Amino acid sequence: MSDVAQSGRGRVEFEHVYLAYEGHDEFAVEDVTLSIRPGEFVAIVGPSGCGKSTFMKLATGLKPPTRGRVVVDGVPVNGPLKIVGMAFQAPTLLPWRTTQDNVLLPLEIVEPYRSRFKRERGAFAERARALLATVGLAGYGDKYPWQLSGGMQQRASICRALVHQPEMLLLDEPFGALDAFTREELWGVLSDLWQQQRFTVILVTHDLREAVFLADTVYVMSKRPGRVVARREVDLPRPRDLEITYADEFTSLVHELRERIGVIRKA
């Protein structure tokens, strides 16, 4: 267990949050109230254009809410948080850096690592190598991102999001661009990392199976304006194996959520 879970940080609370983008009358997200426990794995699902990505920006403080407030660890958010790691559908690795140097990037920016970076470069590099090894990229640290496959790049991207031991990991459809086999393999990788380190995860996805397989709690959002229309706890035992995706309780859960989204469509 890492320090993060012990200190119990990474609690996120949304209190009646509204957000309208500049120049739009309509809200992108509307009246969102939810509470995420430290170390909880939350998935947010919904049809495209439901404000899932907006939700991410609110949770990291990249966008301030128009109304309501976002509170992280008891402190209202009013600027970009420094304790989060992010990964997106595109791996967004820097092509002029080796994979290992890409993973090290957050340590060059986030304190307290930043001021120690020059002195402890060796130790940090070792940490990056170890992290890459846990996602199956041992020996690929010296390769450039464009020499790796899409799935490998996405693994490296997740390593970059985690290397500074953030209390919150925000994932915006991180597996969306991958083939089904790679995607399911990476579910396992992410799940293992989370089991070991217990950071808070907010996963935005439109893959219901992904949400149910990975998350403790699934929130369903409606189409614009984005509202939370359902909250469903997933009580499947952990650690979860891919086998479980064929079990009845899993499929019935997916069905249930699917129906929720279907209802939104008609409404």
Next chain:
Amino acid sequence: MAAASRRMERAAPWLLAAAILVVWEAVCRVFSVSEFIFPAPTAIARALVEFAGPIAGHAWKTFWTTMAGFSIGVAVGLALGVLIGSSRFVYTALYPLLVGFNSVPKAAFVPILVVWFGIGATPAILTAFLICFFPIVVNVATGLATLEPELEDVLRSLGATRRDVLFKVGLPRSMPYFFASLKVAITLAFVGTVVSETVASNDGIGYLMMSAGSSMRMPLVFAGLFVIGTMAMAMYELFALVERRLTGWAHRGQAAA
């Protein structure tokens, strides 16, 4: 078969150049074109050898004048490009002015520069600078402005300052654009220098061509043309090489994708 065709491809530009020279020479001989109108390649070669000393002197003058103007152009172009590319406000304020400035033919500045600085190296350096900095500004600014928003989010959510974003991502990312613009800028800088030298200097290749032309020594004029072309081409190739060396990731990245 493939190796042979690749050899052929590599030899093609040389073969074409040689063919043009042969045809040129033949036309001049067959129609006995006067050397004062259109000299044959052999006459140009003779002039090159005969006046090798003075040509080298003038070429050297033109070369360092161009490099001085080009260096100022790189410094100013880089600074302006970073400024414009990283601030919306500066972009909106400055860009239309720059475009307007760039639309003015730079040769039109030479008389003004002569009034201010007299004839000689200074107006040539400044003309070279004025003509070459614009593509650098545009390319660097483009490189910075097209930064992927996700990447900026990743960095900002780590608490990166604007300075961090600029140095860690913006600048490295715009380097391929920068080096691509250097290739264009160096050839433009030669144009600027020669234009200024032809009207406002007592040395340099531009002056050499002007004075040789006024005394009807056309082979020498063409020799000057050949030398300036060779210098500009050599510098272009040099910057192309630097570009491939320093930003190979950009080109290999595309090849792999």
